[in-house]
Every structure is written in C-alpha cells, then in structure tokens.
Amino acid sequence: MKCLITGASSGIGRDMARIFSNMGYQVIMVSSNKERLEKASKDICNSRIFVADLSNQNDTDMLCDFILKEKPNVVVNNAGFGAFGFYDEIDVSLEMDMINVNVTSVHKITRTCLEYMEGVRDAYILNVASSAGFMPGGPMLSTYYATKSFVRSYTLGIYKELRKRNKSINISVLCPGPVNTNFNNVAGGSFSVKGLSSEFVSKYAIKKLFKKKVVIVPGFTMRLGLFFSRFVSIRFLLDIVFSIQHKKR
Numbered sequence: 462m463k464c465l466i467t468g469a470s471s472g473i474g475r476d477m478a479r480i481f482s483n484m485g486y487q488v489i490m491v492s493s494n495k496e497r498l499e500k501a502s503k504d505i506c507n508s509r510i511f512v513a514d515l516s517n518q519n520d521t522d523m524l525c526d527f528i529l530k531e532k533p534n535v536v537v538n539n540a541g542f543g544a545f546g547f548y549d550e551i552d553v554s555l556e557m558d559m560i561n562v563n564v565t566s567v568h569k570i571t572r573t574c575l576e577y578m579e580g581v582r583d584a585y586i587l588n589v590a591s592s593a594g595f596m597p598g599g600p601m602l603s604t605y606y607a608t609k610s611f612v613r614s615y616t617l618g619i620y621k622e623l624r625k626r627n628k629s630i631n632i633s634v635l636c637p638g639p640v641n642t643n644f645n646n647v648a649g650g651s652f653s654v655k656g657l658s659s660e661f662v663s664k665y666a667i668k669k670l671f672k673k674k675v676v677i678v679p680g681f682t683m684r685l686g687l688f689f690s691r692f693v694s695i696r697f698l699l700d701i702v703f704s705i706q707h708k709k710r
C-alpha cells in the first residue's frame with residue numbers, strides 16, 4: 462500500500478505521514494523545501510521525499526507525472542497556506558501563489574488520481590479544505606477562504622459524480638477549524654480561539670477517510686458551530702468572521 466501526501470514537511474501533513482507509515486504504508490512526502498522534508502521524513506519509516514513547489518505549474522505537472530508512475534492508492538492534497546490582512550496589504554504575487562498551491566494543484570492532482578485510480582484497490586483521495594470553506598466569505602483572509610470554498614465544492618461535486626457512475630474511487634474533504642501548526646506563522650497571525658492538535662486532526666481524518674465519510678470536520682465544537690451557522694444571515698456571519706480574523710493580527 463502506498464500513500465502520497467503533499468505539504469508533508471510540517472503540521473497536519475507530517476502527522477498524517479507518520480500515521481500512514483505506522484499503518485504499514487509506503488509514504489511519499491511532498492513539499493517545496495528539501496531540507497524541511499528531509500528533517501520531517503527522518504523518523505518516518507518506509508518514507509521517501511519528492512520536492513515540488515506547487516505554486517509553480519511545471520513542478521505540479523512533474524508531480525502529476527510522478528503520481529501516474531507511482532500510482533499511490535491514497536493521495537492527500539494537504540499543501541496549503543494563507544495570508545492575513547486587508548486585500549490591499551497582501552502582495553498579489555503571493556496570492557497568485559496561494560491560488561496555485563491551494564486550488565490549481567489540488568485540481569490537477571485530483572484529476573490525475575481520477576485518471577489512474579479506477580480499478581486500483583482501496584483508492585482514496587483526501588482533499589484538505591478548511592471550516593473556512595463553509596463560510597460565505599473570509600474578510601482579512603479573503604483569498605484563503607475562497608480557495609478553501611473551491612476545494613470543498615469541487616470535492617463534493619466529484620464525490621457525487623463518482624457515486625452516480627458507480628466508480629470505486631473514494632474521495633473526501635477534510636474541513637478543520639483552527640489547528641496548532643505552522644499555519645499562523647506563515648499567514649502572519651495568531652489564533653484568537655484554541656486550536657486542536659495536529660495529531661488529533663490527522664488521526665481523526667484518516668479514520669473517517671477509511672469509513673468513507675465525505676465531509677470530515679474534526680472537533681465537536683466546530684461541528685456544532687457549522688451546524689448553527691446555517692441559521693444566521695450572510696451579513697452576520699461575515700461580521701463574525703471579520704471579528705475573529707481581525708483579532709489575529
């Protein structure tokens with residue numbers, strides 16, 4: 462059994478790599494930084510690394526070719542990052558990189574998996590979105606929220622198409638709330654609410670993935686919050702998101 466995880470040099474991706482390795486999987490760990498990947502993979506048995514900067518289309522295409530050759534039966538599209546701030550405070554090229562990593566690479570890698578996974582035993586794709594993907598918008602993290610809405614929506618659409626055509630490929634979307642990882646350091650903020658541990662989120666996600674749960678939301682409080690968010694107005698939700706995100710600065 463073989464598993465490939467993007468964004469495996471840190472946080473959720475690294476913890477998932479450890480769990481899959483403990484389950485007996487060969488693990489391929491992907492990120493843009495060779496040094497960080499080598500460090501992260503050191504204590505993970507049966508692991509290999511693949512360096513690809515997913516903000517770069519050529520690297521993403523190279524990774525897709527590699528995936529077609531390796532044919533892992535589990536692929537986790539986890540690499541991603543955000544950037545806090547008002548829209549005119551964030552560098553446009555950084556936002557384009559974010560869209561390439563969080564959206565374009567997820568789309569391309571998912572399409573690649575759908576191409577070869579038919580007929581592969583126990584084939585699973587796990588796309589990592591966020592609870593942000595349920596919100597109508599994400600003031601102070603607008604581009605990030607929009608990318609995660611894409612991941613959630615795209616994954617659910619593909620899920621339905623696969624079921625309607627009786628395909629054996631499983632696809633799920635992970636939508637965590639705040640998780641204690643390197644995310645905030647990269648995004649330039651800090652959580653105003655307590656985050657879950659990355660180990661808990663990774664373990665929970667893998668358990669639910671194998672139970673074929675399509676939308677995976679770790680943590681009871683977050684599930685409750687998302688349930689009640691259905692009953693409030695868009696304006697009110699945007700106010701809440703703004704006040705939460707603004708406090709992170």
Ligand SMILES: NC(=O)c1ccc[n+]([C@@H]2O[C@H](COP(=O)([O-])OP(=O)(O)OC[C@H]3O[C@@H](n4cnc5c(N)ncnc54)[C@H](OP(=O)(O)O)[C@@H]3O)[C@@H](O)[C@H]2O)c1
Nearest residue numbers: 468470471472473492493494515541591639640642643644
């Ligand atoms: N932490 C949270 O609160 C939270 C909540 C909801 C969803 N998420 C999502 O969870 C996923 C994992 O994030 P995390 O919280 O574990 O943060 P993290 O510790 O910062 O890990 C992010 C991973 O993405 C990789 N990455 C970033 N840019 C990349 C690029 N250009 N090419 C390839 N890999 C790249 C990083 O590797 P390199 O820097 O080494 O390339 C790193 O391994 C992300 O998609 C994030 O949006 C996080």
